[in-house]
Amino acid sequence: RKEVExxxxxxxxxxxxTVAFNCTYSNSASQSFFWYRQDCRKEPKLLMxxxxxxxxxxxxxxxxxxxxxxxxxxxxxxxxxxxATYLCVVIINAGGTSYGKLTFGQxxxxxxxx
Amino acid sequence: xxxxxxxxxxxxxxxxxxxxxxCEQHMGHRAMYWYKQKAKKPPELMFVYSYEKLSxxxxxxxxxxxxCPNSSLLNLHLHALQPEDSALYLCASSQVWVRGQMNTExxxxxxxxxxxx
Numbered sequence: 001r002k003e004v005e006x007x008x009x010x011x012x013x014x015x016x017x018t019v020a021f022n023c024t025y026s027n028s029a030s031q032s033f034f035w036y037r038q039d040c041r042k043e044p045k046l047l048m049x050x051x052x053x054x055x056x057x058x059x060x061x062x063x064x065x066x067x068x069x070x071x072x073x074x075x076x077x078x079x080x081x082x083x084a085t086y087l088c089v090v091i092i093n094a095g096g097t098s099y100g101k102l103t104f105g106q107x108x109x110x111x112x113x114x
Numbered sequence: 115x116x117x118x119x120x121x122x123x124x125x126x127x128x129x130x131x132x133x134x135x136x137c138e139q140h141m142g143h144r145a146m147y148w149y150k151q152k153a154k155k156p157p158e159l160m161f162v163y164s165y166e167k168l169s170x171x172x173x174x175x176x177x178x179x180x181x182c183p184n185s186s187l188l189n190l191h192l193h194a195l196q197p198e199d200s201a202l203y204l205c206a207s208s209q210v211w212v213r214g215q216m217n218t219e220x221x222x223x224x225x226x227x228x229x230x231x
Contacts, residue, residue, distance in 0.1 A: 034219055043204055043222040044157065087156060091218065098210040099145045099164035102220055104156035 001026055004090050006105035013112055017078045021108045023088030024070045032091035032100065033064055035073045037084045038107065044087055047073075078112045085109050120205050120223035128231055129195060135226045137188040137205030145211075146188040147220065148180060149204040157204055163188060164210055195230045202227050 006023045013019050025033075033050035048055065050062040050071050061074040075082055088105035118139045127133050137146065145164050149157035162170035163182045177199075179191040188205055208220040 032218055041202075041227075043224050045222070046219050049219060089220075093211045097164070097169065099162050099169050100208070100211050100218055101159065101162065101170060102147065102206070102208075103159070106156050 002106075003027055003092075003103045004088055004105040006088050006108050008106050008108060010109035010111060013078055013110070015078055015080060015112055015114055017112070018074065018076045019078060019110065020075075021073045021086055021088075021110075022070055023072070023090075023105050024068075025088075025090045025103075026069070027090070027092050028069065030069075030090045030092050032093075033062075033071050034089040034091075035060075035062060035071075036087040036089055036104075038087055039084050044104075047086070075110075078110075080112050080114065083110055083112050118205055118207055118221050118223035120203075120226050122226055123224065124227045124229075126229045126231060127192065127195065129197070131195075132191070132193045134192065135190040135203055135205075135228075137190075137207075137223055138186055139207040139221070139223075140186055141207060141221065142185075143207035143209055143221075144185055145208045146182060147206040147208075148188070148190055149206065149222075151202040151204060151225070161190075192228075195228075197230050200229045 035047040036044040037047045038044045050064045054063045059076045063072045085107040087107045091100035093100045148160040151157040160174045161180045166182045181189040202225045204225045205223040206220040
């Protein structure tokens with residue numbers, strides 16, 4: 001079983017639609033959670049961190065459910081510019097070490113069309 | 115400055131060549147990473163350095179040799195690569211883990227697109 005699993009999509013939605021992505025993780029020692037966005041042939045860029053209480057940034061809302069070991073990303077009022085691959089990232093910190101191991105989900109491709 | 119700078123952006127090398135990829139950051143981050151990304155796949159962790167010491171090697175072949183000469187620089191030395199090593203190589207940096215710190219995001223460089231011929 002992969003450490004971090006995402007539905008790869010692709011998701012094709014019209015402008016203005018609401019779309020949700022889910023991601024599950026298998027290691028209960030996972031401690032930090034993020035959503036990254038990657039445009040074609042570019043590097044991943046941080047979209048938002050995911051906090052236990054859930055957090056919102058404009059049209060984007062992230063949720064964490066530790067009991068069920070999943071995180072989600074909701075995008076409201078989709079824009080053409082939201083078209084990208086969305087990567088779920090989980091950090092596992094081995095106890096007592098000074099580094100975290102970033103593990104990526106396989107990414108979900110989103111295409112927003114006019 | 116939240117930049118991670120990688121050079122070169124593109125590299126074509128033969129299977130007998132020796133080359134190096136370079137990565138630099140000035141954010142004071144003491145954790146640095148090398149990732150390999152193939153087309154339509156997520157980045158895969160290769161190495162983690164913490165306080166300039168190699169902390170994780172994800173069973174990477176010895177033809178890839180990382181080096182962290184100081185807290186701002188990370189190199190990846192390449193020798194006798196195979197065509198299947200062609201990929202985007204990404205460098206990232208982050209703060210080191212501090213007990214109780216929940217969100218330690220990583221910043222990525224633009225990557226080096228490597229082609230082995």
